[in-house]
Structures are given as structure tokens and as C-alpha cells.
Amino acid sequence: MAVVKLTARNIATLPGQSDRRVDYVDAILPGFTLRVSPSGSRTFAVRYFLNGKVQRYTIGPTPPLSLAVARDLARRVLADVTKGADPQREKVAARQKRTQGLMTLGSLCERFLSEGKNKDNLPLRPSTLYNWHNIVKAEIEPAFGSRRPEEITRREVRTFVETIAEQRPYWANRVFELLRRVFSWAVESELLAASPCVGLKKPGGEKPRDRVLSSDEIRCVWAALGNGVFAEAVRLLFLTAARPREVLNARWAEVDLEDRFWRIPSARMKNREPHVVPLSKGAMAILERLGTPAASGEWLFPSPVGAGPLVAIAKQVHRIRKRAGVSFQLRDVRRTVRTRLREMGVSQDVSEAILSHAPPRIIRTYDRYQPVPEMSAALEAWSARLERIVAGEKRRAVVVPLARA
Incomplete structure (x- = not known):
């Protein structure tokens, strides 16, 4: 994470990486950041500490947001933090209230898959989408499809994937990985405040395949x-x-x-x-x-x-x-x-x-x-x-x- 003086000129030219997102912290307003994704998109955000944890509040993309407007919004967010507020949690709660009664884990999975992007915001391969649709249909929908995602607990996720792992450890790991990706995406997209998969590990012990034909x-x-x-x-x-x-x-x-x-x-x-x-x-x-x-x-x-x-x-x-x-x-x-x-x-x-x-x-x-x-x-x-x-x-x-x- 580099510290630079963000200017109207360099926010469009600061380099990114092909395999990961890069955050630039403003030298003028600490906590105000510009994130450059592998796809080239650029987003303003605010990073702040609350209860010993780093929180990230997304302001919006540039363009259309100008640096001056984004920096002014960042000052307001940081001012709220100094008063004890948690702008990110409040933002998520407001969005959840607007969508109350509409979002289930099943619909959340479908929305995640419809975007068809990987963790670096690049298009998913068709074979990956095909496999993930099968996992949602065969495993996630029957277990949690009609449940509201914020009500699903870490214990429920652990029990769910560990039960699958008793007979199919490799498949259980694929199911868990998709669940983790869906919840992480929902948190990053400000649809949820937290993921029940945080702190959990893959349930199945996998042995790398070593088959070589004679x-x-x-x-x-x-x-x-x-x-x-x-x-x-x-x-x-x-x-x-x-x-x-x-x-x-x-x-x-x-x-x-x-x-x-x-x-x-x-x-x-x-x-x-x-x-x-x-x-x-x-x-x-x-x-x-x-x-x-x-x-x-x-x-x-x-x-x-x-x-x-x-x-x-x-x-x-x-x-x-x-x-x-x-x-x-x-x-x-x-x-x-x-x-x-x-x-x-x-x-x-x-x-x-x-x-x-x-x-x-x-x-x-x-x-x-x-x-x-x-x-x-x-x-x-x-x-x-x-x-x-x-x-x-x-x-x-x-x-x-x-x-x-």
C-alpha cells in the first residue's frame, strides 16, 4: 500500500497489477484511498479503525466522481468516525433495510453468479460458472436457499460442510469455497455486514492427485x-x-x-x-x-x-x-x-x-x-x-x- 499525493492528474494514471488490487493512500488526507483493480477500474474509499479492526467504506468510482468531491466525502466519513460512528455498518444496515424480505441466500448466489467475475474482477471461465451453478443447485439451495443470508451462522456453515466432507471431502471443499466467495463478495458489495465463513477452514483433507499412466x-x-x-x-x-x-x-x-x-x-x-x-x-x-x-x-x-x-x-x-x-x-x-x-x-x-x-x-x-x-x-x-x-x-x-x- 503506497502513500502518494492524489491529484486530479495521477488518479487516472497510477499503475495497477495484473494479479491483484492496489491501494494508494492519500498523503493529504490519511485514510482516503484510491483502489486500482486488475481490470483497470478505479474506486475511492476510506479506511478507518474501529474496535481494533480495519473497516473500508466505499465512496464510489472515478469517473464519474472527481477527486475534490471524493475527498470532501471522505472528510465527512472520517469526521463521523471520530464521533464514534461506524459509517460502513450503517451503510450496510440501510441497504439491508431497503431490500428486507427480498434477499435469500439462493437469490444472493444467483446474483453473484450472474456477475460472472472472479476475486480480481475478471470474467469467470465458462467451466467455472457451470460447476458453481451445479453446486448451488445440488447443495446450497436445498440447505440454505430460502434462508436470509444474515441469519446463517458460522456453526451452521461448519456443520453443513463437515457433513458433506464425511463422504466427499473434495466436493465439500468446493462447496465451502463457493460459499466463502459468495459471502465475501456480498460483504464487499455492501449487501451484508459480515460473513459467517470468516475463521473457518476447508473441511476436507485433500491429497494431491499423483496418478501417472504407465x-x-x-x-x-x-x-x-x-x-x-x-x-x-x-x-x-x-x-x-x-x-x-x-x-x-x-x-x-x-x-x-x-x-x-x-x-x-x-x-x-x-x-x-x-x-x-x-x-x-x-x-x-x-x-x-x-x-x-x-x-x-x-x-x-x-x-x-x-x-x-x-x-x-x-x-x-x-x-x-x-x-x-x-x-x-x-x-x-x-x-x-x-x-x-x-x-x-x-x-x-x-x-x-x-x-x-x-x-x-x-x-x-x-x-x-x-x-x-x-x-x-x-x-x-x-x-x-x-x-x-x-x-x-x-x-x-x-x-x-x-x-x-
């Missing part, structure tokens, strides 16, 4: 794929180590067939950074079988119903597992490829770059090199290795020299 299992899965659009999508997963949703939502506009690159825009990446995927001979063969943009439309893997990409894939994955006799999930493919790359001698940084895992912040700050040539060589070597595995070759270590160009 050569025999890869061969069985590959043979069970058969033909069709989804089969080609799974093959591309094996050849690129991309995330399942990144592959399934791929567009022809992202693919450079001449230079053999697949450029995934930041909006579709988990880390919100654009990602370049070199296309090996095996990957190019898949694209050739898929046809051309003119023939197949916008999506590499179009849905057989509707105009979008493949979405409902659970039944197809189940059929592949049954035919192959192998228990696996699509996300295990990515871990399998990462493990095999290291077995082949591919360096840690190149392997991580292929998976689009961001290096530590200090390294990103000073080392801007993108090892695309090394990534290309590694994926080409993996494509050849995968071809041998599928053909029946037994597993053995292969060292691939990848000298930096």
Missing part, C-alpha cells in the same frame, strides 16, 4: 479412443500437455498452421497469461485430420449439438475408461506428460514452460526469456516417444539434449 496404460487408452472429434481432442492432450478445457475450447483462429504454433490467449489460461504451444508432427497430423476452419467452423472440436465447442464429455471419458480397462482422469494426462518429459532429460524450466506454470515472481521480473525453441524440441521428442509407446515399445529412459539457442 506405458501399457497409455497404449490401452490410445487404442480405446477410436475415431471422432473427442478422440482427437484426447490425443492432442497427450501431445501438448495442455489442460483439458484449453484443448476442448481451442479455436482455429489460435492456430498458426504455417509456423506450427498454437497461441492460447490470456483470457483462456488459468494463470491469465498468454501461452504458446509448439505443434509437433503428431499434433499437426491431428489438425490435418480435423480438416480446415472453412470445413469445421470456429472450433477445433465442435459440439455435435449447438454451435459451441464440446462441453458434456463425462460419458465419453467413462466409455474410454471402460474400453481401455484403465482408471484415469483427463487431467492425469498432463501430469503423465510432465513426468515423461523429465524422464527424457528435459530441464525443469522447459518442462514447466510447456505446462504454462509461471516461475517465481522475482525470476519473472528479471528473466523474460521464453524457451519456445526448447519447448518445440522437447514436444517433438515426446511426440516420437509417444508414437513408439503406442506401437508397443517397452518403457526406457531417453535423454534429449536441449541446449539453449
